[in-house]
Amino acid sequence: MYGLLTRLMALSPEGDAGRNALVRAVCADAMSLPPLPAQGEPDDDTVLAEFAEQFAVDVSGISAEQRAAFMSALGDKAFRMIGLIFVADFVPRVRSGLTSLGFAPVVEPVVWDRDTDPLDVLLNQFVPTVGALRxxxxxxxxxxxxxxxxxxxxxxxxxxxxxxxxxxxxxxxxxxxxxxxxxxxxxxxxxxxxxxxxxxxxxxxxxxxxxxxxxxxxxxxxxxxxxxxxxxxxxxxxxxxxxxxxxxxxxxxxxxxxxxxxxxxxxxx
The missing domain is CATH 1.20.1290.10 (AhpD-like)
Structure with missing residues (x-):
């Protein structure tokens, strides 16, 4: 499980490093937690930043207008970006929880994964692996x-x-x-x-x-x-x-x- 968390942190798809850095900074700030490591400097994208912040603070508060603006701005990258937002939002929470309980820290990645689909790692690997725990x-x-x-x-x-x-x-x-x-x-x-x-x-x-x-x-x-x-x-x-x-x-x-x-x-x- 620690290995999967590290893999999630290593995700930095080709062409989206700046956006990924942005959502990692925004989500961490919204939670007052240290951000996940990121490759490069954050992009300046108000639509993405506002969507990611609302996602982290209270996802049920995302408005139809925010959703439409996000989908329009990201186009065919929207679903992949939501996967990256989720990682930016929730892996820091898990790291904080494990630390508070006295577990060893999750190892940060040393190599960036620029090719893997974030939703594949998240939904097809992480989610069922956790679901199989008993x-x-x-x-x-x-x-x-x-x-x-x-x-x-x-x-x-x-x-x-x-x-x-x-x-x-x-x-x-x-x-x-x-x-x-x-x-x-x-x-x-x-x-x-x-x-x-x-x-x-x-x-x-x-x-x-x-x-x-x-x-x-x-x-x-x-x-x-x-x-x-x-x-x-x-x-x-x-x-x-x-x-x-x-x-x-x-x-x-x-x-x-x-x-x-x-x-x-x-x-x-």
């Missing part, structure tokens, strides 16, 4: 996923329910408590510790409270804490769809059951 129990994994769905207002994510979590005791009553988890009598102390950490990575990654860290360390093993951190990033890939307005629910009413396969890919009935 240190966490399925109910905690689902509770964490649904907290991210609410935070980013992903309609698609909110319309889904993972089957293994349902079979292991996850209920709609429990899930409905996620938005007000501190007062819930259905969510366990372990769930609440995880959710505090999720919120910290999403909203205050530069200032993860010592009590939040202590809660994770009290309730989760090293393997579980690592998976929990990576799950927050995996789930946050929904920001890509939300930013494009492509997060429509799979069902008009209620929810749809799916299974997270052993390969980390969702399986729908």
């Amino acid at each position: 240190a966490l129990d399925p109910v905690t994994t689902e509770v964490v996923r649904l907290r991210g769905a609410v935070a980013h207002n992903c309609r698609l994510c909110k319309s889904l329910r993972e089957g293994a979590a349902l079979d292991a005791g996850g209920t709609e009553s429990m899930y409905s408590d996620i938005e007000q988890y501190e007062s819930s009598s259905l969510l366990s102390a372990r769930h609440k510790a995880a959710l505090r950490y999720v919120d910290a990575l999403i909203w205050t990654p530069s200032a993860i409270d010592a009590d939040v860290v202590a809660g994770v360390r009290e309730h989760f093993s090293d393997a579980e804490a690592m998976e929990l951190t990576l799950d927050v990033m995996r789930n946050a890939a929904n920001k890509i769809a939300v930013s494009l307005g492509a997060d429509a629910a799979r069902v008009e009413e209620g929810t749809e059951r799916y299974l997270l396969g052993l390969d980390g890919q969702p399986v729908y009935s």
